[in-house]
């Protein structure tokens with residue numbers, strides 16, 4: 089009786105120790121054992137970024153292209169997603185722990201080739217069509233955006249993605265990409281807790297200061313865009329490359345005017361974002 093009592097006592101200790109030490113254990117994996125009871129403190133999530141795109145194709149072509157051998161993405165959202173039991177269906181083309189080929193040559197805050205560290209979501213949307221020299225953009229559907237918010241919220245929470253690392257393709261590749269475009273509802277997403285957005289009061293505060301400046305100091309603008317995350321040449325001149333970065337910034341944070349020309353409001357928004365996310 090005594091011996092059984094001791095066995096039960098030790099078994100209970102073992103179970104309790106297991107409960108308090110997290111999930112570390114010795115377990116069998118094929119032809120070897122793995123002891124994961126010595127968890128290191130130094131580690132971080134592999135996924136740091138969430139990147140949004142539009143496909144510039146219809147539904148059928150989007151799926152054909154994105155399931156082929158050249159480009160891919162983790163998730164694809166149709167304009168009117170199917171529903172099962174009243175819940176919308178998102179198409180997952182690549183598992184989250186696999187690298188998808190959606191970002192290409194890209195940069196954010198010193199990191200390059202963001203395919204390595206991001207999850208990509210494509211929205212089926214034609215982008216724009218040209219009327220003369222003007223680009224006419226196609227809006228996203230409410231159903232698409234509702235599903236995007238639900239999906240993004242889940243991805244962000246599971247991977248602990250920072251608000252300022254939720255980006256559009258044009259943010260990370262401003263010289264060659266304009267998706268998800270100026271009709272992408274960044275502010276609506278931010279109100280739902282997805283991505284970064286400046287506080288209106290702080291923008292007003294900085295605007296009063298910036299409006300006093302006679303000319304825009306391009307070197308300061310470039311430096312601030314760079315500090316926030318954009319890859320921008322530090323030339324001190326408003327060259328074509330810098331304009332495209334300003335345009336990408338405006339398409340994200342000041343959609344009423346995304347001409348690429350820096351003005352007091354653009355600088356004030358950037359000031360407010362730096363204060364909120366980079367100080």
Ligand SMILES: [Zn+2]
Pocket residue numbers: 140141142190257265267
């Ligand atoms: Zn894209």
